[in-house]
Amino acid sequence: MEEAELRYWLALSRAPGLGARGSVRLLDRVGSPRELFENGASAIAGEVLKPETVAWLRSPDWGEIKSGLAWLDQPGHHLITIQDSRYSSLLRQISDPPPLLFVKGDPELLSLPQIAIVGSRNPSHSGHQTARDFARYLADTGLCITSGLAMGIDGAAHDGALAANGLTIAVAATGLDRVYPSRHRDLAHRIASQGALISEFPPGTSALRHHFPRRNRIISGLSLGVLVIEAAIHSGSLITARQAVEQGREVFAIPGSIHSPLARGCHALIRQGAKLVENAHDVVEELGPLLAHLSLVPDSESPVPAEGRKEWDGEYRLLLQGMDYDPTSVDLLIERTGLTAESVSSMLLRLELEGYVSPSPGGRYCLTGKYQPPSGPESLS
Numbered sequence: 001m002e003e004a005e006l007r008y009w010l011a012l013s014r015a016p017g018l019g020a021r022g023s024v025r026l027l028d029r030v031g032s033p034r035e036l037f038e039n040g041a042s043a044i045a046g047e048v049l050k051p052e053t054v055a056w057l058r059s060p061d062w063g064e065i066k067s068g069l070a071w072l073d074q075p076g077h078h079l080i081t082i083q084d085s086r087y088s089s090l091l092r093q094i095s096d097p098p099p100l101l102f103v104k105g106d107p108e109l110l111s112l113p114q115i116a117i118v119g120s121r122n123p124s125h126s127g128h129q130t131a132r133d134f135a136r137y138l139a140d141t142g143l144c145i146t147s148g149l150a151m152g153i154d155g156a157a158h159d160g161a162l163a164a165n166g167l168t169i170a171v172a173a174t175g176l177d178r179v180y181p182s183r184h185r186d187l188a189h190r191i192a193s194q195g196a197l198i199s200e201f202p203p204g205t206s207a208l209r210h211h212f213p214r215r216n217r218i219i220s221g222l223s224l225g226v227l228v229i230e231a232a233i234h235s236g237s238l239i240t241a242r243q244a245v246e247q248g249r250e251v252f253a254i255p256g257s258i259h260s261p262l263a264r265g266c267h268a269l270i271r272q273g274a275k276l277v278e279n280a281h282d283v284v285e286e287l288g289p290l291l292a293h294l295s296l297v298p299d300s301e302s303p304v305p306a307e308g309r310k311e312w313d314g315e316y317r318l319l320l321q322g323m324d325y326d327p328t329s330v331d332l333l334i335e336r337t338g339l340t341a342e343s344v345s346s347m348l349l350r351l352e353l354e355g356y357v358s359p360s361p362g363g364r365y366c367l368t369g370k371y372q373p374p375s376g377p378e379s380l381s
Contacts, residue, residue, distance in 0.1 A: 008033035098200035105196030119153030139166025225250030231265030327360035
């Protein structure tokens with residue numbers, strides 16, 4: 001795209017009080033940002049717009065546009081407009097598609113089949129590992145993993161996709177000249193190298209509270225479905241799930257312990273009709289014909305490959321059988337197994353290092369999805 005055209009698109013992205021719907025409505029009416037700004041008076045005739053919007057459309061501050069042009073002049077930086085053939089056809093179908101997207105990385109990823117993975121910013125160790133395992137497994141089928149670069153489940157999902165040498169898209173709630181949260185700076189760099197960072201916000205935009213629901217509608221809008229892993233009842237992830245329903249997307253949720261606050265959001269989604277998911281194959285199977293061209297996930301009861309598990313004998317087996325998927329105190333484990341405190345502590349350390357148990361607040365431990373109980377009746381003896 002020529003610089004002259006870019007200037008008009010960037011000016012549109014900074015129009016105050018217009019929003020995505022207003023921008024798209026004007027584009028539908030006049031055809032292009034150039035026409036909108038060059039013939040502003042006639043283009044906005046009959047439109048009910050805020051005074052500051054009208055003032056900007058008639059006389060934009062072209063000085064503010066320079067930072068956007070400088071950003072786009074860097075290697076790997078792109079501007080994808082709603083009129084671009086590379087713009088996601090799924091995203092274009094939502095009620096308020098962003099008129100343009102800033103992209104750092106590969107813009108071709110926007111049109112790939114995607115699954116969004118979202119959840120708590122403060123997940124349990126098990127939830128974090130589940131997100132990473134599911135993302136790795138689904139990325140290995142050819143799905144692009146899309147999330148919001150937040151702490152917790154989002155970051156684990158991006159990391160899992162990268163670990164599979166798969167593709168991932170991070171949708172930001174800021175301009176792409178900054179990273180939020182800053183702790184994910186290295187992760188963002190890896191995503192830009194192996195996938196794409198995208199945002200509807202121009203460079204220089206900081207993180208504001210109302211930006212996150214806008215970001216979430218893009219996450220769900222790009223995707224065939226949204227998978228929620230650990231979400232409290234008032235979690236922002238439920239906003240993404242609600243937007244997915246409104247957009248006609250599939251919603252998946254992983255259930256958890258009835259005692260865990262982080263499971264209540266997922267349980268609420270399941271009661272409202274979300275698909276209950278126990279393993280990654282459930283997601284692929286539900287999406288069905290939409291993924292016909294992708295390689296199928298191997299039949300498995302868990303996203304953890306069978307060769308990644310091991311059989312435990314003796315006291316380790318006794319301890320594992322005495323544990324639950326809910327957090328259990330060390331004192332209760334000693335009571336259940338009859339083992340010494342020293343032995344239990346030593347074995348828990350090894351089981352944690354190998355990924356079979358995870359620590360919980362209060363010095364308690366729970367089983368992870370990597371452990372599969374023996375089939376048939378068992379006892380502690």
